[in-house]
Amino acid sequence: MYGMVNKAFKDMVVMHHGESGWEQIKAKAGVDMDVFMSNESYSDDITYNLIGAASEVLKVPAEQILIGFGEHWVMHTASEGYGGLMKAAGKALPEFMRNLPNFHSRVTLVFPKLQPPHFRCTDITDRSLNLPYYSHRRGLAPFVVGLMQGLGKNVKTPVVVRQVAVKDQGGDHDVFGVAWNPNPA
Numbered sequence: 002m003y004g005m006v007n008k009a010f011k012d013m014v015v016m017h018h019g020e021s022g023w024e025q026i027k028a029k030a031g032v033d034m035d036v037f038m039s040n041e042s043y044s045d046d047i048t049y050n051l052i053g054a055a056s057e058v059l060k061v062p063a064e065q066i067l068i069g070f071g072e073h074w075v076m077h078t079a080s081e082g083y084g085g086l087m088k089a090a091g092k093a094l095p096e097f098m099r100n101l102p103n104f105h106s107r108v109t110l111v112f113p114k115l116q117p118p119h120f121r122c123t124d125i126t127d128r129s130l131n132l133p134y135y136s137h138r139r140g141l142a143p144f145v146v147g148l149m150q151g152l153g154k155n156v157k158t159p160v161v162v163r164q165v166a167v168k169d170q171g172g173d174h175d176v177f178g179v180a181w182n183p184n185p186a
């Protein structure tokens with residue numbers, strides 16, 4: 002994955018657990034890098050090792066770490082670092098959600114080696130949709146849950162996400178049911 006992912010993970014850890022927390026997680030992960038170049042590619046193993054190490058050091062299930070990282074990604078990394086791309090995808094949640102299937106094609110223009118996830122939108126109503134999620138990577142479904150929750154928090158629209166189909170149980174993709182209040186205050 003591009004270095005921006007590991008960099009964002011480090012930023013999240015330092016934000017909540019300080020430099021000492023990061024040093025412990027980095028050591029446990031066997032990662033000897035401290036600076037990640039946003040636009041360089043790194044092995045996915047580094048990211049997975051960091052997540053696993055954070056789970057061990059902080060004594061929090063990896064799923065919970067991934068949910069938190071998804072929220073951090075949209076609320077900090079994407080909004081602060083790539084605000085233009087985020088704004089172009091839509092102001093209100095329903096519009097943003099419907100644009101998700103095309104979102105990473107814009108990102109690919111800037112980061113050509115991206116191996117992005119793929120999303121579809123089905124069963125669309127004014128307050129919900131189903132989001133099939135395809136990835137060649139394993140175990141990132143909780144990250145998607147966090148991303149959806151973070152998107153809702155960004156626009157102060159409470160979002161309820163539940164996984165309605167699980168890739169590990171035989172299919173080739175996960176599906177999330179995403180619902181929101183159509184008239185947020």
Ligand code: HEM
Nearest residue numbers: 002003079083086087108115116117118136137138141148
């Ligand atoms: C401007 C904002 C964003 C940027 C720059 C961005 C960029 C990236 C990058 C660099 C990766 C790692 C993959 C690779 O390097 O090959 C990634 C993965 C991913 N992104 Fe985005 N992304 C953004 C916003 C979003 C949003 C809004 C969502 C969904 C709500 C999303 C969903 C994901 C998921 C689920 C992955 C994990 C990879 C996988 O499933 O295989 N991203 N993105």
